[in-house]
Amino acid sequence: MLTLLKNARLYAPRAMGLCHLLIADRRIAAVVAADQGAPASGMAVEEIDLEGRRVIPGLVDPLVHFTGGGGEGGFGTRTAELTLEDALASGVTTLIGALGTDALTRTPANLLGKARELAAGGLTTYCYTGSYQLPPVTLTGSVGSDILFIPEFIGVGEVAISDHRGSQPSSFELARLASEARTAGMLAGKSGIVFIHTGDAPSHLEPLREAARDSAIPLAQFLPTHINRTPALFEDGLRFAREGGRIDFTTSTTAELLAGGEVAAAEAVARALQARVEPSHITLSSDANASLPRFDDQRRFVGLEPGRLASLFEVLGQCVEEHGIALEQAIGMASTHAAEALGLPAKGRLEPGRDADLLVLAEGEWAIDEVWALGRRVYHSG
Incomplete structure (x- = not known):
């Protein structure tokens, strides 16, 4: 299953603006600007709209x-x-x-x-x-x-x-x-x-x-x-x-x-x-x-x-x-x-080819809404 995280205000850690992230096989497969359209169209993709919330590396x-x-x-x-x-x-x-x-x-x-x-x-x-x-x-x-x-x-x-x-x-x-x-x-x-x-x-x-x-x-x-x-x-x-x-x-x-x-x-x-x-x-x-x-x-x-x-x-x-x-x-x-x-090249950045470890931050406060580790959502504040 591919997962598409749409409308993430991405810090990769560089500020990237509003982006879509495609996750495949525990890693980030693609990062595209939201105004360029979603990647992997026509494929079997689970889509999750993050509605502009900030996303940072795990x-x-x-x-x-x-x-x-x-x-x-x-x-x-x-x-x-x-x-x-x-x-x-x-x-x-x-x-x-x-x-x-x-x-x-x-x-x-x-x-x-x-x-x-x-x-x-x-x-x-x-x-x-x-x-x-x-x-x-x-x-x-x-x-x-x-x-x-x-x-x-x-x-x-x-x-x-x-x-x-x-x-x-x-x-x-x-x-x-x-x-x-x-x-x-x-x-x-x-x-x-x-x-x-x-x-x-x-x-x-x-x-x-x-x-x-x-x-x-x-x-x-x-x-x-x-x-x-x-x-x-x-x-x-x-x-x-x-x-x-x-x-x-x-x-x-x-x-x-x-x-x-x-x-x-x-x-x-x-x-x-x-x-x-x-x-x-x-x-x-x-x-x-x-x-x-x-x-x-x-x-x-x-x-x-x-x-x-x-x-x-x-x-x-x-x-x-x-x-x-x-x-x-x-x-x-x-x-x-x-x-x-520590010599961990797959960690610390949200770029294609790196591990899909990321945090979705709450809107309007310093708190964690979601934790994703190796492409899976492992924590949700709700």
């Missing part, structure tokens, strides 16, 4: 804790797994799963199984092998073979630097890890990205600079997240991006984190653009279902809240409605740039 989230996270305060502080229902309603159609602090009771096998569960529900899912600590936990015995032989594994992460919960890796260890992931990625046709959890220690992003400076690994092989968690880290992140690296802002937050100096994600995007950071070097991730822990001045755990997948769409709206960022530019932060950094 969101791409580089950091989701499919299997939950937390545990820093004991077993009673473990966060729950992501449910399919929450995922489908969030607007995120491509999710990359990771382990965090706990790679003992949560494993790469758990992560892969959960990824395939969500994929069976209609979403696109990938994973990072490894976790906060080095040497990394893997499924096959090495980072390289995980990336090479397991389709869902596209890189390694969430490796912790500048954080008391990490293994305090040296720049040499980081360079060796990035080399293994990069080479395996080249052999498998994947990015081999090294996704980095950045803590609030004064070293900030310096370990990544040292790894790149002392090796042939480019800065862009690393994608560090939580760059908006403290003012000092934020400023160091802007310098890192100007030096050629990519930076990722976390959209899930708490009142306590903001009161402690965290830069709200939408504000971080606006300030980064004002500072003339290359937009393609900025991504957003939700850190969904991770714990957002609170520690006292002795690094003792005092409480947590879970990250939320829906925060990615919410922050995209704040970028547009509160900070005046053009929708076509803001989409890049929540979809297109992550797809490019």
Whole structure:
């Protein structure tokens, strides 16, 4: 069955005006201006009139804790797994799963199984092998073979630097890890990205600079997240991006984190653009279902809240409605740039040949009316 979405006010992410989109075999087969008539006339086509509502690419989230996270305060502080229902309603159609602090009771096998569960529900899912600590936990015995032989594994992460919960890796260890992931990625046709959890220690992003400076690994092989968690880290992140690296802002937050100096994600995007950071070097991730822990001045755990997948769409709206960022530019932060950094060429754009992952936005408010994933409508607000 072919599906024709008529009269979509399309952001691909470039603003295209009123268009018709023809979907076939999970992908976009054609995009034509509405005034040129509908494609595939005379064929068996299911037609759906979107009546001028905005259509944007499905969101791409580089950091989701499919299997939950937390545990820093004991077993009673473990966060729950992501449910399919929450995922489908969030607007995120491509999710990359990771382990965090706990790679003992949560494993790469758990992560892969959960990824395939969500994929069976209609979403696109990938994973990072490894976790906060080095040497990394893997499924096959090495980072390289995980990336090479397991389709869902596209890189390694969430490796912790500048954080008391990490293994305090040296720049040499980081360079060796990035080399293994990069080479395996080249052999498998994947990015081999090294996704980095950045803590609030004064070293900030310096370990990544040292790894790149002392090796042939480019800065862009690393994608560090939580760059908006403290003012000092934020400023160091802007310098890192100007030096050629990519930076990722976390959209899930708490009142306590903001009161402690965290830069709200939408504000971080606006300030980064004002500072003339290359937009393609900025991504957003939700850190969904991770714990957002609170520690006292002795690094003792005092409480947590879970990250939320829906925060990615919410922050995209704040970028547009509160900070005046053009929708076509803001989409890049929540979809297109992550797809490019992660080596997912079918994602992040609504063009012929790309996957038919898209959001139909509500008229007159920042809300999702429909989510389409791989050519199927998987969520409707009604």
